Amino acid sequence: MTGRSATSGPTPARSGAPVSGRLPDFPWDRLAPYAEKARAHPGGIVDLSIGTPVDPTPEVARAALADAVDSPGYPTVLGIPDVRQAVVDWLAGTHGVPGLGIDQVLPLIGSKEFIAALPAHLGLGPNDLVVYPELAYPTYEVGAAFVGARAVATDSLTALGPETPSLLWLNSPSNPSGRVLPVEHLRKVVDWARERGTLVVSDECYLDCVWEGEARSVLHPDISGGSSEGILVVHSLSKRSNIAGYRCGFVAGDRAVIGELLAVRKNLGLMMPGPQQRAMAAVLGDEQHVAEQRERYLARRTRLRAALEAAGYTIEHSEASLYLWTTKGPAGPDSWQLAAELADLGILVAPGSFYGAAGEHHVRIALTATDERVDAAVARLAAR
Numbered sequence: 001m002t003g004r005s006a007t008s009g010p011t012p013a014r015s016g017a018p019v020s021g022r023l024p025d026f027p028w029d030r031l032a033p034y035a036e037k038a039r040a041h042p043g044g045i046v047d048l049s050i051g052t053p054v055d056p057t058p059e060v061a062r063a064a065l066a067d068a069v070d071s072p073g074y075p076t077v078l079g080i081p082d083v084r085q086a087v088v089d090w091l092a093g094t095h096g097v098p099g100l101g102i103d104q105v106l107p108l109i110g111s112k113e114f115i116a117a118l119p120a121h122l123g124l125g126p127n128d129l130v131v132y133p134e135l136a137y138p139t140y141e142v143g144a145a146f147v148g149a150r151a152v153a154t155d156s157l158t159a160l161g162p163e164t165p166s167l168l169w170l171n172s173p174s175n176p177s178g179r180v181l182p183v184e185h186l187r188k189v190v191d192w193a194r195e196r197g198t199l200v201v202s203d204e205c206y207l208d209c210v211w212e213g214e215a216r217s218v219l220h221p222d223i224s225g226g227s228s229e230g231i232l233v234v235h236s237l238s239k240r241s242n243i244a245g246y247r248c249g250f251v252a253g254d255r256a257v258i259g260e261l262l263a264v265r266k267n268l269g270l271m272m273p274g275p276q277q278r279a280m281a282a283v284l285g286d287e288q289h290v291a292e293q294r295e296r297y298l299a300r301r302t303r304l305r306a307a308l309e310a311a312g313y314t315i316e317h318s319e320a321s322l323y324l325w326t327t328k329g330p331a332g333p334d335s336w337q338l339a340a341e342l343a344d345l346g347i348l349v350a351p352g353s354f355y356g357a358a359g360e361h362h363v364r365i366a367l368t369a370t371d372e373r374v375d376a377a378v379a380r381l382a383a384r
Contacts, residue, residue, distance in 0.1 A: 027354040034343040041346025046377040051366035058289035064282035068275040075274040079107035086281040107272040111236040111249035128166040173206040173320030176364040205236040212319035241283040248280040307378040345380040
């Protein structure tokens with residue numbers, strides 16, 4: 001008989017502690033009792049927590065995917081030229097970012113895997129500092145913890161003193177608060193980072209979801225000075241185009257850094273499936289479905305905001321993104337108390353503490369529910 005038997009000797013010991021021990025607890029697991037309470041409501045749950053799209057995937061994406069379904073060969077990590085050109089054209093035409101080449105773009109299997117893995121792909125470790133916003137998507141911290149790097153959550157560069165980060169995350173429009181950072185501020189951050197050799201990575205997944213004012217990519221010439229040196233931008237098509245299930249995103253920017261990431265990702269086999277690449281190229285070339293979806297979200301935002309304010313809540317920031325950053329003030333209930341009182345109404349939301357200490361008295365309320373469920377939430381808030 002071949003193979004290892006139960007008596008053939010001990011299994012080799014693993015070296016080091018489990019990787020999971022370095023990572024923070026997965027925050028969404030803590031929300032389970034609140035979801036159970038919300039589901040018990042006689043009218044059913046209104047889930048405004050995670051922010052997953054619920055509206056139909058646009059026909060332009062479905063048609064492109066169907067046309068590309070015969071895909072017997074392996075895709076490449078680099079991606080097909082058409083999808084990279086679509087990114088270049090979209091950044092130039094929609095967001096005023098000229099001059100990029102297709103060698104400055106990589107397709108991603110959704111943006112979360114890239115955000116989590118970027119410190120590892122850059123070769124960062126315990127001697128490196130990663131900086132991210134005070135209110136932040138938890139995956140920035142996860143990526144730093146995964147490689148054992150130090151992580152600091154701050155919105156103040158002066159708070160870093162003489163230290164030089166290896167990686168600095170920006171997120172405008174913000175998840176969770178919907179805050180849009182001014183062009184002048186973003187330009188100062190880029191200049192500061194370039195002086196120190198710090199890589200700036202801007203998570204811009206909500207750049208197409210702006211309700212008040214204007215948001216710009218960090219690659220826009222008014223911020224970057226017309227150069228992509230030291231800058232990467234990360235985008236996701238999940239919310240913009242209702243294709244979260246397709247896992248389509250991209251990173252673009254500094255040619256040398258993109259080249260290094262390509263070399264690493266080739267070795268790891270991180271390939272976006274070919275049919276999804278065709279779908280991504282198609283949706284980037286079509287703005288009609290984006291405008292139609294924007295109107296749906298705007299209508300839901302208007303109704304939810306009015307109902308929350310009439311019920312005694314305050315909305316802060318929220319000028320962009322797919323969320324309402326909601327509070328009863330710094331002396332009011334904490335984020336879990338707010339989540340509990342809304343769960344009593346059958347409305348499930350995300351506690352602000354998921355996103356850092358600065359969110360302790362807030363909840364994040366997503367706009368990603370059907371019109372019927374949004375109307376149910378509005379009626380329950382009015383009747384409370």
